[in-house]
Amino acid sequence: MLSKHPLIQLVNKLSPVQLILVFYFLAVVISTILLALPVAHKDGVDVPLIDVLFTAVSAMSVTGLSTISIVDTFSTTGIILLALILQLGGVGVMAIGTFIWLLLGKKIGLKERRLIMTDQNQTTFEGMVRLIKQILLVILTIEFIGFIILGTYFLQYFPTAGEAYLNGFFGSISATTNGGFDITGESLIRFQDDYFVQFINMLLIIFGAIGYPVLVEVKQYLFSKTGNHQRFRFSLFTKVTTITFFALIVIGTIFITLFDFRHFFADKSWHEILFFSLFQSVTTRSGGLATMDVSQLTEQNHLFMSFLMFIGASPSSAGGGIRTTTFALVIIFLITFARGGNSIRLFRREVHEEDLLKAVTVTLMAIIFVYSSLLVLSIMEPFSLSALLFEVTSAFGTVGLSLGITSELTVLSKIILMILMFIGRVGIITFLLMFKKNKKSGKYHYPKERIIIG
Template identity: 65%
Template sequence: MWIRHRSFRWLNDLSPVQLIVIFYGFAMLLACILLGLPVAHKEGVELPFIDLLFTAVSAVSVTGLTVVNVTETFSVTGTFLIAFLLQFGGIGIMTLGTFIWIVMGKKIGLRERRLIMTDQNQTHFQGMVRMMKQILLMIFTIEILGFLILGTYYMQYFETWQEAYYQGFFASVSATTNGGFDITGQSLIPFQRDYFVQFIHIVLIILGAIGFPVLIEVRDYLFSTTEQRKFMRFSLFTKLTTTTFVLLIVGGMILIILLEFNHFFAGKAWHEILFYSLFQSITTRSAGLSTMDVSEFTEQTELLMTALMFIGASPSSVGGGIRTTSFALVIIFLLTYARGQRTIRIFKREVHDEDLIKAVVVSIMGVVTYFTAVTVVVAVEPFDVLEIMFEVASAFGTTGLSLGITPHLTTFSKIVLILLMFIGRVGILSFLFTFNKEKKKGKNYHYPTERIIIG
């Protein structure tokens, strides 16, 4: 929106990235106010402001870390509000904004398109609006299917069909948006032996976390004729992010099995081992739901999950972290460099230098942000360093898994986690560029180059 009113004209000077960050901040504050309304609470519940803010940011950033028990604190209205916030955060403010614009018949200008592009991490304008419509249609379709399947199936667990569909609705939204909130009071632990429920959740989680562009390409492929398929190819992005996504899940699963074989998995049946390790590996991508209490795992598994959460989900998905593409490009770059080469070649394509630099910046900024947050939280909390590392990675990856210490944190640490969830959602590059005031592209003078001894 090109602002014409005088008092808001300063908005025009902001970059798209700055606008997105401001929008998210505003949305989180609004969410905080809404959740603070008496109608959103159960009777007699009083929440301190910091806990309201934490819940609001956790919901809009689809993290799922909680400082309060959702069912005991929020009324049905409050719960629906949280589901709405997950939806809102998951799909992205800009996507929803576009939707409203389209519904209202407004023309979408270049500036709005740029905003959407930035929010969805896209590198080109074309087809943005069409893409947004497709994303919304797809997400709603997935969620409604999940809602119907889970709701109907839940009738064996709950006394009334209303309760079953209510649970099914929230579960479907929470899984698809990788929101990680639950109204069972103990995540998916009540269903730890129901592999059907777990399977549906796994499908919903993956569809939300694998990245919208991947979904669109796959759908286009599925809905095309054999003749058309000859001329279709999946983009490098889809190939890279999907491969990384699958490798992380499979690798994580194998490592969890190895690390827990004589511990948590001792005496368990093969199908239990299979589903526990698969679900807990998948959930680190971004979902945050779990079929067990992760604090029952050994320290080494918790450390592994910390690393997996730090990596996070695909870009342009509902998830956070440094994202799969950054991780993959950095690893491939190291291997390429070790072989004495410089150009990265994957799937018969060369990677653009600019993208590699972005990936490196995101990864290093991620490490710096993460380690700084861990240190300041360790400084004020009595908890184990590992516990703190886990919760901080969970916030940064907008994952929402917890070893149980988050509700007991001081206000200071809660603010740190709030900041991390925010950064995790808007993406570390956007966050970095928010402070970029100079718009000029590089200075046009040059100093002599001089070599330096490295490492």
């Protein structure tokens, strides 16, 4: 029925990558128009088009970098529109990542389809719509619980229940989609002593950043019949991405603490240090919210956090960057190759060579993109190299942290950041597919298992 519609037929003719591009540009154009409407603005506020465009791209890519103050610019209508764009962006990123995974995975016929509980149509337009619906359901459930908890808890912070629940609503969406925008005007700084708010926000950020397939598998595991638990096998992807994800959070917390131990943390108590470091470590996965002004940290911490943001979140999540699995495979590849080994085995599964090559390609490409962007920004801007690197990796990792220079950048730099947010959003593998000549026919001889890259 639906598939007979000429528009659907046209869409089905496009390659998946062309489809994503068309979606993305349509979404950005519509978002820009919506956010440029007078009703979206506070009275008397006039915003240059480049900044509206930047906000739309930043929201669609759930980055959270902003050249304007959200709370001073947008009316309640504008804020709700922004929340909707974040929602679309967050789900879009997850859907696209998962979709590409399925697309690549279909060739070797592994267990992805069982995992995602869908049929062969997954790689058609209708299959994609169904996938988006499923992801939307998961996200909305998480967001709704976050909204109720935060909104109710915020009653003590705000004069009216309306304000409390509006903040809970926007806060839950911004955290879960890893949007990273705030309507407080200072991210989560006002909650820097409220560990409950921080804890809930970290949970929501992690749910958004850890990857849709992981959420599905955990759900399957939890709701499978008792006794069946032991027979349930998590996929290699879930194991690798989850371990890397939490390892990065732990390593990030430790080093963020160390790099500022005698500086920003010098006069703080142990639990303040723990929560500052932990939250800022979690947020570099792709969250973008912050419980402090990160420009107060040392330059070495900025350099280190740039590295964390460059890695970003899990594939098929609301986050960006080279992705946790890419990073894990590159490290394993380097260690194996340096020691003279050939094949890489993880959890009794052999990693596919093509995945290794992909991981390496994604990482090197990302370094080239980041370096080139940095070079152009260093020509255009008067800011220090570390501040520019922080900005560039924040955009590529769709994190949204900034040392406060975003609004002062030139138009060319803003355009470069928008391109980085786009590449970071769709992922380098998807980005590269645009230049791919022709699909190879899959000839695979080994019992290997795929891992999502980029």
